[in-house]
Amino acid sequence: MTATTTAPLTTAAPRTAQGARRLHAWVTRAPLLPALVFMIIVTQLPFVATLVISFFDWNALYPRARHFTGLANYSDVLTQADLRKSVLTTIVLTVAVVLVSLVIGLGLALLLDRRFRGRGIVRTLLIAPFLVVPVAAALLWKHVLYNPEYGLFNGLLHWIGGNGAPQPDWVSNTPLLAVEASLVWQWTPFMMLILLAGLQSRDPELLEAARMDGAGSWQIFRHMTLPHLRRYLELGVLLGSIYIVQNFDAVFTITSGGLGTANLPYTVYQTFYQAHENGLASAAGVLVVIGSIIIATLALRVVSSLFREEVSRA
Amino acid sequence: MTTAATVAAAPAARATAQRRKGAALGVVAWLAGILFFLPIAWMALTSFHSEAAAATNPPSLAASLTLDGYRDFFGVGGGASPWPSLINSAVASVASTLLVLVLALPAAYALSIRRVRKWTDVLFFFLSTKMLPVVAGLLPIYLFAKNTGMLDNIWLLVILYTSMNLPIAVWMMQSFLAEVPVAVIEAAQIDGARLPVVLSRVVAPIAAPGIAATALICFIFSWNELLFARVLTGVVAETAPVFLTGFITSQGLFLAKVCAASLVISLPVLAAGFAAQDKLVQGLSLGAVK
Numbered sequence: 001m002t003a004t005t006t007a008p009l010t011t012a013a014p015r016t017a018q019g020a021r022r023l024h025a026w027v028t029r030a031p032l033l034p035a036l037v038f039m040i041i042v043t044q045l046p047f048v049a050t051l052v053i054s055f056f057d058w059n060a061l062y063p064r065a066r067h068f069t070g071l072a073n074y075s076d077v078l079t080q081a082d083l084r085k086s087v088l089t090t091i092v093l094t095v096a097v098v099l100v101s102l103v104i105g106l107g108l109a110l111l112l113d114r115r116f117r118g119r120g121i122v123r124t125l126l127i128a129p130f131l132v133v134p135v136a137a138a139l140l141w142k143h144v145l146y147n148p149e150y151g152l153f154n155g156l157l158h159w160i161g162g163n164g165a166p167q168p169d170w171v172s173n174t175p176l177l178a179v180e181a182s183l184v185w186q187w188t189p190f191m192m193l194i195l196l197a198g199l200q201s202r203d204p205e206l207l208e209a210a211r212m213d214g215a216g217s218w219q220i221f222r223h224m225t226l227p228h229l230r231r232y233l234e235l236g237v238l239l240g241s242i243y244i245v246q247n248f249d250a251v252f253t254i255t256s257g258g259l260g261t262a263n264l265p266y267t268v269y270q271t272f273y274q275a276h277e278n279g280l281a282s283a284a285g286v287l288v289v290i291g292s293i294i295i296a297t298l299a300l301r302v303v304s305s306l307f308r309e310e311v312s313r314a
Numbered sequence: 315m316t317t318a319a320t321v322a323a324a325p326a327a328r329a330t331a332q333r334r335k336g337a338a339l340g341v342v343a344w345l346a347g348i349l350f351f352l353p354i355a356w357m358a359l360t361s362f363h364s365e366a367a368a369a370t371n372p373p374s375l376a377a378s379l380t381l382d383g384y385r386d387f388f389g390v391g392g393g394a395s396p397w398p399s400l401i402n403s404a405v406a407s408v409a410s411t412l413l414v415l416v417l418a419l420p421a422a423y424a425l426s427i428r429r430v431r432k433w434t435d436v437l438f439f440f441l442s443t444k445m446l447p448v449v450a451g452l453l454p455i456y457l458f459a460k461n462t463g464m465l466d467n468i469w470l471l472v473i474l475y476t477s478m479n480l481p482i483a484v485w486m487m488q489s490f491l492a493e494v495p496v497a498v499i500e501a502a503q504i505d506g507a508r509l510p511v512v513l514s515r516v517v518a519p520i521a522a523p524g525i526a527a528t529a530l531i532c533f534i535f536s537w538n539e540l541l542f543a544r545v546l547t548g549v550v551a552e553t554a555p556v557f558l559t560g561f562i563t564s565q566g567l568f569l570a571k572v573c574a575a576s577l578v579i580s581l582p583v584l585a586a587g588f589a590a591q592d593k594l595v596q597g598l599s600l601g602a603v604k
Contacts, residue, residue, distance in 0.1 A: 029430050031420030035480060036436070038417055042477035043443045046451025046458075053453065108346055116340030124588065125347035128354055131587035133538050135558040136576035140357050143564065143572050150369040150569065152356055159372040185353070193595040197603045235599060246447045248541045249555075253562055265541070268449040272456070273545060281453055289450045296445035300438060306603070307434075 047289065054282035061276045073283035083267060083284065090245060090263040090291075093176065097183045098240040102233065104184070105191025110221075112192070113199040130189040138253035141182035146170040146254075175259035179250050187244065191236045198232030199225070231302055238299035245292060264288045361573035368569040383570030387578065396575065399557035402468050406543075406553060407536035407582075410475035414483045414532050415525070417476070422487035427499065427517070437488065444481040448541050456545055466548040474542050479532040486531070486597050490524025491517065527593030530586040537583055554579045 057069040077083045112123055129137070145152045148169040157165040171178045202225065210220055248265045255261040257270060264284060272281035359375075360368045361384070367377035389395040425433045455474070459465045494517050502512050543553040558579060561572050587594065595603050 025431070028424060028428055030424075032424040032430060032436065035417040035421035035484060036439075039440065039443050039477060039480060042473060043446055043451065046454040047446060049454035049457075050450055108343075111339060111343035111346065114336060114339055114343075116336065116343060118340075118344065122343050122347035124591070125351040127587065127591065127594070128351055128584065131534070131580070131584045132354065132576070133555060133558070133580045133583055135538075135540055135555045136580045139558060139561055139572055139576055140353055143561070143569060144357055144360060145353060147564075147569075150371050150373075152353075152373060155371050155373040185350070188350070190598060194599055194603055197595050197599075232603065235603065239599060242445055246449070248448075252540070252544075253559065256562065265447065265449045268452065269541065269545065272453050278453060278457075285447075285449045285453065288447050292445055292447050292450075296442065299445065300441065303441065303599075304434075304438065 050282045050285050050289075053278055054286050056279045058278040059276050060272070060278055069279065073279045074287075076280055077283050077287060082262070083280075085260065086262045086264050086267040086284075087287070089176070089261060090265075090288075093180060093183075093247070093251075093261075093263055094241055094244045096180050097187060097244050098237055100180070101184045101187040101240065102191045102236055104188045105236065106195050106229075106233075108188065108192040109195035109199055112196055126192060127189045129185050130187070132186070134186065134249040135253055137186055138182055138250045141178070141185075142171065142254045146178055171254060172259065175255050175261045179254050179261050182254060183244065183247065183250050187240060191240065194236045194239075195229060195232055198229045202228055231306060234302045235299075235306065238295060238302055241295050242292065242299060245288070245295065264291075357573045358577060361570055361577050363570050365567040365570050368573070369567050383574035384578070386568075386571040387574040394557075394560070396554070396557050396578075399552045399554045400579070402547075402551055403537055403554040403579075404582075405468055406471045406475055407533050409469075409472045410479065410536050411529050411532045413472065413476045414479045415529060418480055418483035418487050418528070419525070421484050422491050425484070425488040426491035427494065427496075437485065440481040440484045443477075448478075452541070452545060455542075459546055465546060466551045468547070468551040470546055471539075471543060471551065471553070474546075475536040475539060478539070479535055482535070482597060483528050483532055486528045486593075487521070487525060489596070490521045490528070493524075494520045524593065527590040527597065530590035531594070531597035534583050534586050534590075537586075 054073055055068060055070060056066055057072065058066040078087075108126060112119060112126070132140070143151070148154055148167055151170070153170060154165075154167045157167065207220065207224065210224060215223075246265055247263065248269065251257055251261055251263055251266045252269075257266045262270070265288065268281050268284045268288065271277050271284060275281075362379040362381070363374075363377050364380050364382055367374050368383075370377075385391065386393070387396060424430050425437055430436065456465075459467075459470055464470045498516055499512055502516050507515070538555065539553075540555040540559070543551075543556050544559065547553060547556060558575060561568070561575060590597070
């Protein structure tokens with residue numbers, strides 16, 4: 001709408017060149033502003049508020065007792081055993097899920113990069129886990145697969161091993177592993193898709209030339225494919241980390257944060273939603289943000305290098 | 315003669331070995347695909363079993379099929395109906411996706427076709443907001459909603475889901491709009507076409523598939539969201555994922571019902587995801603991978 005005015009503007013002889021240029025710059029900028037202003041209000045302002053609240057001792061049940069405490073909440077988060085544990089859990093959960101799904105995703109991408117009968121169907125089958133609503137996926141793992149009495153895993157053990165087969169209680173015995181396995185199942189397709197896109201962006205002529213020169217599959221993989229995939233691997237790791245650091249659904253559903261699986265997002269949720277400790281929750285939230293910023297800075301670097309290549313190629 | 319024969323035979327033998335290896339790897343790929351799909355297939359099968367048949371150990375594959383799980387889920391025999399939550403999810407997802415398109419299309423235009431100065435910086439600002447975790451602003455948003463009476467209001471979720479998806483949409487759409495050749499646009503303008511005509515006749519046909527994929531991906535993320543919905547909604551504005559959290563604690567024999575619920579609530583996402591399959595990576599990687 002605003003941009004329609006640019007047409008006469010560009011053709012009209014500018015009387016005051018500088019004024020016209022400034023006006024033109026604003027007309028160009030106008031379509032951008034609603035989105036920009038919206039994002040600043042809805043995402044940046046609340047974070048500033050979180051930052052402010054994190055310096056207060058503020059329990060929602062005792063609003064009168066609210067007072068400034070400086071960095072006390074931060075030292076609480078870092079010294080209280082359960083909060084510190086949740087920092088560690090977040091790191092373990094994220095690293096394990098990202099790395100395992102990356103490795104499996106790479107294997108699947110390599111398999112799918114070849115031509116075989118029904119490749120499209122297999123691709124669709126592999127993407128499906130990513131397209132199950134996260135809460136539904138977590139329920140599926142918790143009740144349908146892990147349940148010690150009638151879950152599929154123990155059912156299969158029973159089927160194979162007969163009546164003497166072990167019937168472990170998966171979630172109670174290995175709670176963190178149980179959460180991780182369900183997340184690996186959901187995130188492997190994501191890694192596969194990114195790496196497959198990377199594999200298919202290789203230069204086929206270059207590969208053909210290498211093959212003509214007698215390079216074996218392993219040599220091609222080691223010296224051509226892997227270096228080419230490096231940035232796609234980095235992108236998978238970083239984007240995966242950003243999404244999984246924030247995971248709430250699986251922890252909330254499978255273990256309800258119990259048995260040592262509470263990660264930071266769950267802890268933040270619980271600290272203010274159930275314990276009403278607003279200040280403490282905010283400090284933990286700020287810590288999640290700091291962690292994310294570290295990952296995000298790296299992620300932005302990778303994305304921008306891919307992006308610049310894209311722009312320069314165009 | 316003999317040397318010529320072996321020279322000719324060697325590549326042929328290698329080709330056969332290659333073909334055999336290729337076929338074997340194809341089988342491995344099929345097995346992997348089936349393994350990953352198995353939990354979903356099992357979920358679907360269980361949803362059509364009676365509760366008694368669903369809870370046997372070892373599992374009963376050949377039990378007779380019934381729609382009881384679905385009847386139970388939809389509250390036919392009493393119990394909470396999922397329809398209000400499904401409608402809430404539909405409203406939140408569709409409305410926020412429309413709002414995203416309204417905001418992102420002009421922004422993407424200013425970042426691709428008629429570019430502002432420092433357009434890459436703007437683009438990366440949008441990306442950086444995506445990297446701010448939800449918990450970073452959750453508490454102030456909750457307090458704001460509580461004090462303004464916006465708690466348990468589906469339109470608050472619409473606003474938040476819009477902010478969640480806007481960066482993805484801006485990134486994706488600028489990459490789709492950038493694919494429209496500048497020469498074509500200029501040619502149309504020289505022919506005297508005004509901007510609305512250029513947009514509807516030149517830009518839209520080229521960018522339409524990309525815009526559709528963007529909308530589908532935004533829809534998926536909104537439909538899936540749990541944390542905001544869990545904290546900010548209650549009885550009235552409850553969404554489908556929040557409805558699902560009612561199944562977290564076991565309620566006796568309820569496996570078929572859980573499976574039916576999970577499947578029904580995942581169906582829109584599965585449909586949207588398969589429709590957007592080709593552009594899925596581009597959306598998930600924020601346009602970095604094509």
